[in-house]
Amino acid sequence: MLVTNLEILPGHKIVRHVGLVQGSSVRSKHVGRDIMASLKNIFGGELQGYTELLQESREEATKRMMLQAESIGANAVLNVRYSTSSIAAGAAEIFVYGSAVELDI
Amino acid sequence: MIQLGIFISLLIVGFLFGRIAEKRHFKSIVARELASNSLVAVASRFPPENENYEQHLVVGNVVVASDYFKSAMASLINFFGGRVTPFESLLDRARREAILRMKHEASLLDAKFVFNVKLETSRIATGQVGAVEVVAYGTALTKPAMHVEAISS
Numbered sequence: 001m002l003v004t005n006l007e008i009l010p011g012h013k014i015v016r017h018v019g020l021v022q023g024s025s026v027r028s029k030h031v032g033r034d035i036m037a038s039l040k041n042i043f044g045g046e047l048q049g050y051t052e053l054l055q056e057s058r059e060e061a062t063k064r065m066m067l068q069a070e071s072i073g074a075n076a077v078l079n080v081r082y083s084t085s086s087i088a089a090g091a092a093e094i095f096v097y098g099s100a101v102e103l104d105i
Numbered sequence: 106m107i108q109l110g111i112f113i114s115l116l117i118v119g120f121l122f123g124r125i126a127e128k129r130h131f132k133s134i135v136a137r138e139l140a141s142n143s144l145v146a147v148a149s150r151f152p153p154e155n156e157n158y159e160q161h162l163v164v165g166n167v168v169v170a171s172d173y174f175k176s177a178m179a180s181l182i183n184f185f186g187g188r189v190t191p192f193e194s195l196l197d198r199a200r201r202e203a204i205l206r207m208k209h210e211a212s213l214l215d216a217k218f219v220f221n222v223k224l225e226t227s228r229i230a231t232g233q234v235g236a237v238e239v240v241a242y243g244t245a246l247t248k249p250a251m252h253v254e255a256i257s258s
Contacts, residue, residue, distance in 0.1 A: 044172025
């Protein structure tokens, strides 16, 4: 499955537009991490726990999007966008969407 | 009195550690930026058409927290208005770090370019913790592997 945030793949044609596909993931870290983060807030610096959390979350959202694209018979997802929103203290939603197409690969 | 003491010691701790961490981070950013300059990352949406490249989505993210001193300074500046320089440098650091991580992922794929780079900033962990996440993503263009070329030609 080709996942890209460009709109074209030079040398290949889009055979069929399948539609919009999306994936999302809402995650939070355990309380220990949150306490560590608030401590880190005194000293400043990177919050590695949250970085990893959001990275994993983004990977999962992308995986879900790919599964959806596969299930409707696409072989590529073009023009992929990410979006993040914090929906509660300590939890964030990662949303990813793109247009599923069938390419002549 | 005790509360004032705690506040002032937190300020000093935040100032010292935050300063050191920020200086060290900027130093490492500049060094890695110089090292990764050969890999071009651009915001163009149109890949070169004269050569065949494979496309891969690459992502880099970072969450940085402000320190106690920065937060206190920011609320002070907020009172008078004006440029909140403590947060400007924080966001600058975060963006450059995110781009570097994205480029690192691209370099692991042996990419030639990264196209359509997008940056997104979001405030996370509301409440006690003040932190921002910056994510940079784009499409890495790589030369197709040799055996793939042999099959397709």
